[in-house]
Amino acid sequence: MDREGPTEVTSALQEVPDLRVSTITPASVQLFQDVGAWDDIAPPRSAAFQQMQVWDEGGNGCVRYSAGNVGLPNMGYVAENRVLQAALMRRLTHFENSRLLWPASLEALTLPSYAPEAHEGRPTSSLHLSAGNTLSILEMVNCRPSTNTLAELRLADGQTFHARLVVGADGARSRTRQLADLRTFSRSYHQRGIVASVRTQQVNDTAWQRFLPTGPLALLPVRGGYSNIVWSTTVQQALALEKATPQEFAFAVNEALNGGSTPARNPLLPFSSAADFTAPPTVFPVDGTVQRSFPLTLAGSGRYVRPRLALVGDAAHVVHPLAGQGVNLGFGDVRALSAALAHAVETGRDPGELALLEEMYEQPRQRENGMMMMALDSLKHIFAPQKGLLASIRGLGLDLINGTPALKERIMKYAMG
Ligand SMILES: Cc1cc2nc3c(=O)[nH]c(=O)nc-3n(C[C@H](O)[C@H](O)[C@H](O)COP(=O)(O)OP(=O)(O)OC[C@H]3O[C@@H](n4cnc5c(N)ncnc54)[C@H](O)[C@@H]3O)c2cc1C
Known part of the structure; x- marks a missing residue:
């Protein structure tokens, strides 16, 4: 029997995390625990996140989730693909x-x-x-x-x-x-997802996602004070961002996360989600890294x-x-x-x-x-228009979710598997 595992995925952690990371829901954590792989994935090899904030540049709404509000230790983990592969491969060799x-x-x-x-x-x-x-x-x-x-x-x-x-x-x-x-069926979104490593001044423990005119930008905590960017955008912008230096890229991310208006009180609602809104952290470049992008599609067999x-x-x-x-x-x-x-x-x-x-x-x-x-496909389309009635309804919808604990919890539990 050949007991030698693949060397590429059993190596020690690199200083800078892998560009390809995944958010791991509690249901997936349970699977890793069941197969005995979780100890090789758990922090400090991955990062837990306690909060999640979703907000919208065009529609003015905001939803902020906190694990503490529903009695959970965290909302999930972010792990590098390399770490997941190595942990599962190690179990397989046993x-x-x-x-x-x-x-x-x-x-x-x-x-x-x-x-x-x-x-x-x-x-x-x-x-x-x-x-x-x-x-x-x-x-x-x-x-x-x-x-x-x-x-x-x-x-x-x-x-x-x-x-x-x-x-x-x-x-x-x-x-x-x-x-x-x-x-198979396949539909291109005519967009690319750009992934990159950045740093934040304080350790980031929140999964941030802002819907921009060109698509959503996510800032996810990764181990060791690093964060990962997943930015879905037009093909043209993605290809340009791929060529940017780490400094230029960090500047573009900060603009995208903080530019424009911040959520404000919706006059149609008796409560305000704007009070829950927290400004995302400033990101800093990681020297020696590059950005990569992938075509985005909806496909199935x-x-x-x-x-x-x-x-x-x-x-x-x-x-x-x-x-x-x-x-x-x-x-x-x-x-x-x-x-x-x-x-x-x-x-x-x-x-x-x-x-x-x-x-x-x-x-x-x-x-x-x-x-x-x-x-997911509906969400993608609902968040596409940035102005007009749909954008206003969308902002109202986000605020309503944020202000209705039962609905908020239901959506969170569905997303967490
Ligand atoms: C920009 C971007 C960001 C993403 N972010 C997230 C996220 O935050 N959370 C999340 O859950 N998902 C995320 N995803 C999706 C996630 O990466 C994929 O769903 C996941 O990697 C799919 O895993 P898989 O094992 O099915 O396929 P893959 O990861 O593609 O693995 C397939 C494997 O099969 C091997 N292979 C292929 N062809 C052959 C062959 N002929 N012979 C032998 N081996 C072969 C490949 O080498 C590869 O190792 C993201 C995707 C993109 C594009």
């Missing part, structure tokens, strides 16, 4: 019956046809393609294949494997999904499963980063698929059986992910 192939690249995939076939007991494995071109192979005992045709994978180096279940976790441009011939195949994470759905939900939807998939596989092991069912995958994985996850995709 499984007696697992083998990691690293690096590995999928070249060909053959799946059984949809027609039901005869049962035949042939012991084999479940293959998971994920986290940085790694293929993990887990032996699944007690499970009887429901069809005598197994999935066949061929890697770029010519190695071939047979599996009762292939889990495609290979991201938005999933090769697994393409090879399985699963139809019409089906998440086929006989002997399940797609998880961005391979199945891609959302706008405005609420930091992308990776958490993927971890929700992992929870549901794990429950389906545990059920297969307990009952002796085939883990690659289409009916099992449909009932216990695809249907509940498509419902859940579909609702979140619609909610």
